[in-house]
Amino acid sequence: MTGDNTYSSTECKRSRCPxxxxxxxxxxxxxxxxxxxxxxGKHTFKELQDSVERIPxxxxxxxxxxxxxxxxxxxxxxxxxxxxxxxxxxxxxKDLGPVMKSLVEWxxxxxxxxxxxxEIEAMxxx
Amino acid sequence: MTGDNTYSSTECKRSRCPxxxxxxxxxxxxxxxxxxxxxxGKHTFKELQDSVERIPxxxxxxxxxxxxxxxxxxxxxxxxxxxxxxxxxxxxxKDLGPVMKSLVEWxxxxxxxxxxxxEIEAMxxx
Numbered sequence: 001m002t003g004d005n006t007y008s009s010t011e012c013k014r015s016r017c018p019x020x021x022x023x024x025x026x027x028x029x030x031x032x033x034x035x036x037x038x039x040x041g042k043h044t045f046k047e048l049q050d051s052v053e054r055i056p057x058x059x060x061x062x063x064x065x066x067x068x069x070x071x072x073x074x075x076x077x078x079x080x081x082x083x084x085x086x087x088x089x090x091x092x093x094k095d096l097g098p099v100m101k102s103l104v105e106w107x108x109x110x111x112x113x114x115x116x117x118x119e120i121e122a123m124x125x126x
Numbered sequence: 127m128t129g130d131n132t133y134s135s136t137e138c139k140r141s142r143c144p145x146x147x148x149x150x151x152x153x154x155x156x157x158x159x160x161x162x163x164x165x166x167g168k169h170t171f172k173e174l175q176d177s178v179e180r181i182p183x184x185x186x187x188x189x190x191x192x193x194x195x196x197x198x199x200x201x202x203x204x205x206x207x208x209x210x211x212x213x214x215x216x217x218x219x220k221d222l223g224p225v226m227k228s229l230v231e232w233x234x235x236x237x238x239x240x241x242x243x244x245e246i247e248a249m250x251x252x
Contacts, residue, residue, distance in 0.1 A: 010237055015178045017249060018233030018240035019162050019226060029153035036145050052141045092236055100145060102228040107144030110218055111136055114144035123143060 009070045025070050026096075030055055032103075034063050035089070035096055038073060040121045043086040050126055067093070135196045151196050152222075156181055158229075160189050161215070161222055164199060166247045169212040176252055193219070 012021045026032055037051050049060055064087060067073040072093035075085040107114045115123050138147045152158055163177050175186055190213060193199040198219035201211040233240045241249050 010239075012237050012239045015249070016239055016241050017159075017162070017178065017246060018230040018237065018243075019158055019246075020179055021237040021240045022229045022233040023155045023158060027153065027155035027158075029149045032145055032149060032153075033143075036143070052143065053146055095232060095235065099225075099228045099232055102225045103148045104144040106221060106225055107148040109221065111138050111144065111147040113136075113138045113142055114147045115142050117144075120143060120145075123141070 025066075025072075030059055031063050031067065032096075032100070034060065034067065035072065035093060036100065036120070037124060038087055038089050038093070039097075039100070040124050042124070043088065044078075044084065048087070051124060072096070151192075151198075154189075156185055157189050157193065158222075158226070160186065160193065161198065161219060162226065162246070163250060164213055164215050164219070165223075165226070166250050168250070169214065170204075170210065174213070177250060198222070 013024045014020045033051070033053055033055065034048060037048050042048050042051065045057075045060065045064075048064075049055060049057055055063075064073070064075075067087075068075060070092075071090055073087045074090055075087050078084055078086045101117070104114075104117050104120075108116060139150045140146045159177070159179055159181065160174060163174050168174050168177065171183075171186065171190075174190075175181060175183055181189075190199070190201075193213075194201060196218075197216055199213045200216055201213050204210055204212045227243070230240075230243050230246075234242060
């Protein structure tokens with residue numbers, strides 16, 4: 001946790017509609033790709049940065065911070081000098097599994113070139 | 127269809143990852159709210175604009191254009207002078223049902239204040 005929260009991670013913002021609440025957290029082009037990468041075994045900043053979509057490092061740093069604030073991921077220090085962290089999904093983050101699955105199924109139906117769920121991990125390997 | 131497409135609506139852009147493909151279409155804070163509203167029976171620009179999150183009209187116009195380009199919605203002229211359109215989900219748009227459902231379930235678990243699926247329609251009524 002960053003300690004800089006200005007709002008609760010369990011508080012609805014724009015409205016009490018559950019779709020709006022979740023979009024306040026996940027409604028952008030990058031956040032779910034970071035979740036995907038951690039889910040498939042990438043844990044360090046460098047590993048996440050090297051992923052196939054080439055996320056800009058400032059966006060990656062911002063999304064990791066937000067994901068921690070929202071308690072979707074936690075970090076662990078794995079190197080002291082310089083300080084380096086590894087990122088892991090919390091239960092809340094892992095619970096996005098069914099969301100990811102439904103997105104993949106829709107995508108596989110309407111984007112014929114998209115890879116199947118079983119091929120995503122191989123696609124992400126450097 | 128607008129006739130202004132510069133890319134195919136079934137083509138992956140950033141990568142062949144199905145999560146990335148779907149985020150290229152739905153990865154923002156507003157698009158799924160427009161889909162939600164049309165799903166729950168709002169069809170005119172005015173009805174969509176009056177929804178609880180108060181979408182800015184320029185963003186609404188942009189999202190309706192994109193949703194048509196992506197073939198998630200279609201429009202029908204319902205008034206000639208001045209021209210007014212009503213928007214409806216296509217099969218591709220309706221197929222987002224399971225995605226919305228999984229988002230609502232996650233949201234209901236982690237945002238205690240969010241309304242249940244059965245209450246969304248009532249919440250959207252003016």
